[in-house]
Amino acid sequence: MSILIKNVLLNGTRTDVCIESTKFSKIGPAVSSQGKSAIEIDGSPFAMLPAFYNMHTHSAMTLMRGYADDIELHSWLTDHIWPLEKNLTEDHVYHGARLAALEMIKSGTVFFNDMYFFPHGTARAADELGMRADIAPVLIDGCDPAKAGELLAFAKRTIVRSSDYSPRVRFAVSPHAIYSGSAELLKGCAELSQREALPLQIHVSETLTEVADSIRQFGLRPVQYLDSLGFLGPNLTAVHAVHLDDTDRSILKERGVTIAHCPSSNMKLSSGSFDYAAARAAGIPFVIATDGACSNNNLSLLEEMKIASLRAKDRSGDPTVAPAREIFDMATAHAARAAGLNAGRIEEGMLADCLLVRLDHPTLTPPGHLISHMVYSAHPECIDTVICDGRILMRGRKVEGEDEIVRGANEAYRDLISR
Amino acid sequence: MSILIKNVLLNGTRTDVCIESTKFSKIGPAVSSQGKSAIEIDGSPFAMLPAFYNMHTHSAMTLMRGYADDIELHSWLTDHIWPLEKNLTEDHVYHGARLAALEMIKSGTVFFNDMYFFPHGTARAADELGMRADIAPVLIDGCDPAKAGELLAFAKRTIVRSSDYSPRVRFAVSPHAIYSGSAELLKGCAELSQREALPLQIHVSETLTEVADSIRQFGLRPVQYLDSLGFLGPNLTAVHAVHLDDTDRSILKERGVTIAHCPSSNMKLSSGSFDYAAARAAGIPFVIATDGACSNNNLSLLEEMKIASLRAKDRSGDPTVAPAREIFDMATAHAARAAGLNAGRIEEGMLADCLLVRLDHPTLTPPGHLISHMVYSAHPECIDTVICDGRILMRGRKVEGEDEIVRGANEAYRDLISR
Numbered sequence: 001m002s003i004l005i006k007n008v009l010l011n012g013t014r015t016d017v018c019i020e021s022t023k024f025s026k027i028g029p030a031v032s033s034q035g036k037s038a039i040e041i042d043g044s045p046f047a048m049l050p051a052f053y054n055m056h057t058h059s060a061m062t063l064m065r066g067y068a069d070d071i072e073l074h075s076w077l078t079d080h081i082w083p084l085e086k087n088l089t090e091d092h093v094y095h096g097a098r099l100a101a102l103e104m105i106k107s108g109t110v111f112f113n114d115m116y117f118f119p120h121g122t123a124r125a126a127d128e129l130g131m132r133a134d135i136a137p138v139l140i141d142g143c144d145p146a147k148a149g150e151l152l153a154f155a156k157r158t159i160v161r162s163s164d165y166s167p168r169v170r171f172a173v174s175p176h177a178i179y180s181g182s183a184e185l186l187k188g189c190a191e192l193s194q195r196e197a198l199p200l201q202i203h204v205s206e207t208l209t210e211v212a213d214s215i216r217q218f219g220l221r222p223v224q225y226l227d228s229l230g231f232l233g234p235n236l237t238a239v240h241a242v243h244l245d246d247t248d249r250s251i252l253k254e255r256g257v258t259i260a261h262c263p264s265s266n267m268k269l270s271s272g273s274f275d276y277a278a279a280r281a282a283g284i285p286f287v288i289a290t291d292g293a294c295s296n297n298n299l300s301l302l303e304e305m306k307i308a309s310l311r312a313k314d315r316s317g318d319p320t321v322a323p324a325r326e327i328f329d330m331a332t333a334h335a336a337r338a339a340g341l342n343a344g345r346i347e348e349g350m351l352a353d354c355l356l357v358r359l360d361h362p363t364l365t366p367p368g369h370l371i372s373h374m375v376y377s378a379h380p381e382c383i384d385t386v387i388c389d390g391r392i393l394m395r396g397r398k399v400e401g402e403d404e405i406v407r408g409a410n411e412a413y414r415d416l417i418s419r
Numbered sequence: 420m421s422i423l424i425k426n427v428l429l430n431g432t433r434t435d436v437c438i439e440s441t442k443f444s445k446i447g448p449a450v451s452s453q454g455k456s457a458i459e460i461d462g463s464p465f466a467m468l469p470a471f472y473n474m475h476t477h478s479a480m481t482l483m484r485g486y487a488d489d490i491e492l493h494s495w496l497t498d499h500i501w502p503l504e505k506n507l508t509e510d511h512v513y514h515g516a517r518l519a520a521l522e523m524i525k526s527g528t529v530f531f532n533d534m535y536f537f538p539h540g541t542a543r544a545a546d547e548l549g550m551r552a553d554i555a556p557v558l559i560d561g562c563d564p565a566k567a568g569e570l571l572a573f574a575k576r577t578i579v580r581s582s583d584y585s586p587r588v589r590f591a592v593s594p595h596a597i598y599s600g601s602a603e604l605l606k607g608c609a610e611l612s613q614r615e616a617l618p619l620q621i622h623v624s625e626t627l628t629e630v631a632d633s634i635r636q637f638g639l640r641p642v643q644y645l646d647s648l649g650f651l652g653p654n655l656t657a658v659h660a661v662h663l664d665d666t667d668r669s670i671l672k673e674r675g676v677t678i679a680h681c682p683s684s685n686m687k688l689s690s691g692s693f694d695y696a697a698a699r700a701a702g703i704p705f706v707i708a709t710d711g712a713c714s715n716n717n718l719s720l721l722e723e724m725k726i727a728s729l730r731a732k733d734r735s736g737d738p739t740v741a742p743a744r745e746i747f748d749m750a751t752a753h754a755a756r757a758a759g760l761n762a763g764r765i766e767e768g769m770l771a772d773c774l775l776v777r778l779d780h781p782t783l784t785p786p787g788h789l790i791s792h793m794v795y796s797a798h799p800e801c802i803d804t805v806i807c808d809g810r811i812l813m814r815g816r817k818v819e820g821e822d823e824i825v826r827g828a829n830e831a832y833r834d835l836i837s838r
Contacts, residue, residue, distance in 0.1 A: 062784070062785075065788065065791075065792065066785075066787075066788025066792050066796065069743055069788075070739050070742035070743060071738060072738055076738070099781060102781050103781040107798075264725075264729060267730065267732055267733040268795070269732075269738050270733060270735070270736045270737055296795070297792070298782050298796040298797075298798070300798065303725075303798070306683075306722075307729070310683060310687055310726070311686065311733075314686040314689060317691075318491075319490060319495075319688050320490065320491060323488065360825050362518060362521050362522040365484070365518060365828050365829060366481075366482060366829055367832075368485075369484065369486065373485050373716070376488065376715070376717070377484060377485065377712070377716040377717040379717070379799055379800070381799060381816075397800075403779065406781060410784060410785055410786060413784075413786075414785075
């Protein structure tokens with residue numbers, strides 16, 4: 001199947017864009033499509049932009065959106081979230097992840113990196129809605145090395161089922177954190193991810209408590225402890241990484257680790273203040289992510305870009321920090337690269353992921369500052385069309401089956417809280 | 420004219436709501452409308468909520484959205500904004516304010532407190548779009564007392580023309596700041612606002628530079644300097660008030676001043692960190708505002724509520740600070756009270772300002788946490804209908820004449836930058 005988008009605004013110029021199969025095949029004036037079955041879109045009301053890549057979420061936690069806000073972290077987890085999660089089934093996760101995928105598509109996101117229970121529920125949802133995803137079962141052995149083997153076996157059983165899904169949907173490896181996983185589990189995860197060439201992800205240095213506990217228990221800060229286990233490498237996304245010292249930053253840079261910065265979640269849970277300017281100065285690649293809907297409480301990278309920039313300026317006292325273009329690139333090209341995708345830019349030969357945004361939308365007015373508008377002003381309604389892997393996931397803001405997705409999530413939520 | 424909304428979700432219960440003329444006339448089960456000309460709305464897909472009141476903006480600055488981002492404050496003003504503003508006409512302001520009004524209505528706002536040039540341009544825009552507004556010409560004498568009289572005369576000439584507009588549109592008094600206005604101007608403004616019972620507004624203690632300059636020049640911090648001039652009273656909204664000490668807070672509390680807290684603008688310009696918890700503890704009434712689109716860059720109080728809460732939690736290190744209900748009340752009931760309006764709550768006899776929000780919207784799913792969802796998750800698309808003063812301003816997300824408003828703003832922008 002091919003899609004021809006005529007006369008769309010791309011990087012300030014009107015052009016035609018042809019998509020064949022999963023890639024941008026031809027970009028230029030007066031392109032004509034090869035096949036007869038082409039969908040043709042009049043691009044004149046729109047600008048074409050890269051789509052967004054969300055590098056950390058727990059998608060099924062949409063079911064817990066608003067369930068426990070404005071609560072201290074320890075009580076949030078132990079009194080509210082964990083008791084509810086004990087009753088989760090794969091069906092709940094499927095419906096929660098469908099709602100998350102719907103919400104992400106409607107805010108321009110085509111890829112998410114997921115860490116949660118029942119990975120097949122999430123994989124099925126991502127696959128059905130046409131998204132890309134790296135999905136990892138969250139591995140927690142409660143620091144009991146006797147349980148590590150069983151969890152690693154579960155991860156392996158998950159991974160071998162990747163052929164059940166489209167190649168857009170991949171599995172990944174994610175121990176939850178150093179305070180919930182034994183050294184055996186962490187080492188096993190690192191080995192598994194390297195052997196199978198899979199993405200690796202972990203929450204790290206999210207709170208000062210985590211750092212203090214790590215120093216007390218291991219004599220090392222979290223990043224340095226993970227390094228001592230051989231955990232750090234270019235396939236790792238270190239989530240949060242709020243509390244870093246200069247040594248931590250040097251190590252992350254040297255090992256080629258990517259940081260997933262989740263400003264809304266860090267602020268909502270009062271986890272502490274990620275030093276954006278220091279991470280940039282250290283040359284560590286970092287990307288922006290929403291975290292789960294339970295600590296954000298939405299999954300819009302549009303909003304996350306703005307909050308990331310505002311917070312970086314605020315913390316540094318320097319309004320020139322985190323300019324719009326830098327932030328936009330983090331949520332698009334840099335994130336796609338971190339996910340190992342040949343995507344995130346609109347160029348011939350790259351994967352056909354893109355957005356058509358409405359140039360007549362009030363929040364994108366006046367024209368001429370499109371990237372600034374996307375970062376600081378836009379909200380999801382600006383996005384008319386979302387294309388992922390050469391397939392239209394949303395057109396005119398309609399996603400196929402959205403009413404039924406919302407209904408399914410509502411039913412799953414009612415079932416979950418009644419257990 | 421009357422509007423009957425049947426079977427809408429209000430405070431967790433299904434009910435009917437009748438609006439007669441400008442007020443909620445009857446709320447309860449099976450209400451029937453008096454007149455035959457009633458508009459009847461099926462409320463079953465919706466929840467009814469109070470609308471938002473934006474306590475500080477410069478609405479016509481929508482024309483400068485994205486014009487100068489990521490720039491240090493002094494250069495932002497002197498190299499970018501002020502040179503452009505020199506060429507402004509009333510026609511530019513009218514078109515910029517129409518765009519602002521459109522954007523505010525589409526994000527659920529029915530009132531704005533405006534401080535800018537050419538107040539009649541803004542008043543005409545607010546009136547035509549059916550919004551409430553307090554509109555003040557921004558008064559700047561460059562600290563030259565010889566010019567104060569002329570500016571005060573201009574303010575008086577503006578005020579007497581209030582009968583040109585609907586009673587929804589009122590005029591107000593606003594010297595820009597202590598560093599741009601002479602003591603004569605500030606005193607004259609305070610007297611004028613008291614004599615005419617008009618709202619008074621000023622930017623105060625926005626930056627550390629302002630505080631340091633005030634101490635050097637007057638031997639007093641900005642709040643204390645204003646107090647020495649008799650400027651502080653219950654009709655004053657002190658905008659920003661970022662840098663306050665305990666004495667400042669005591670004085671503001673004692674004088675009954677309201678603070679307009681503008682978190683996005685403060686963060687984007689790196690102005691400093693408003694101490695939410697200390698202002699609460701001091702018992703000072705404060706409300707949330709967007710500031711202008713040039714330093715935000717949108718006018719959505721939905722987004723501003725979230726950023727206000729997240730920032731307060733982040734700054735205090737306490738996730739229980741600034742809970743959703745408190746923040747929601749600030750943007751609705753508290754702001755309406757600060758504006759002297761009998762509005763902000765949906766009760767019989769109160770002014771009929773309200774929203775109908777879509778209960779099937781993904782970001783308001785699952786149900787049951789509506790206020791949390793509005794603060795932390797919602798974006799404007801959730802809002803289907805906006806009613807102000809008993810009149811429907813938006814239905815099914817359509818505002819009358821919106822295409823023409825966007826076109827007019829685009830033309831005004833092109834004209835402005837070509838001068």
